Amino acid sequence: MPSFPIKKILLLGFCRLAEPIAITSISPYIFFMIKSFGITEDEAQIAKYAGIVSSSFAFSECLSSVIWGRLSDKYGRKCIIILGLCGTSISVLWFGFSRSFTMIIIAxxxxxxxxxxxxxxxxxxxxT
Structure with a gap:
């Protein structure tokens, strides 16, 4: 009887944690980041812009999930997981260095x- 693949499960668990971290990591500072861009001084408008930024991630992910599934069937799941992690890392860094509202939406x-x-x-x- 094969043993339980604890190392593989832990590794996949850490990979799975990348998405919620990428989504929620901006919450503490997105308000202040948008305020620093000087778009508006109205806090209600800044909150609206923060909501747009937060929802752009989920909307984009919704659009691409099926495509990633098909690509994983064609090229292999390991390759797609690594590509997704690298892409998320690069875009999160890009977000951190963004200096305009347009750039954070794109990132x-x-x-x-x-x-x-x-x-x-x-x-x-x-x-596994």
């Missing part, structure tokens, strides 16, 4: 588009 949307790992990891776990 967050790119992070969502490149983060198709949720479905792919769910298909890998039963096969």
């Amino acid at each position: 967050r949307s790119l992070a969502g588009l490149l983060n198709g790992n949720v479905g792919v990891i769910r298909t890998v776990v039963p096969k």
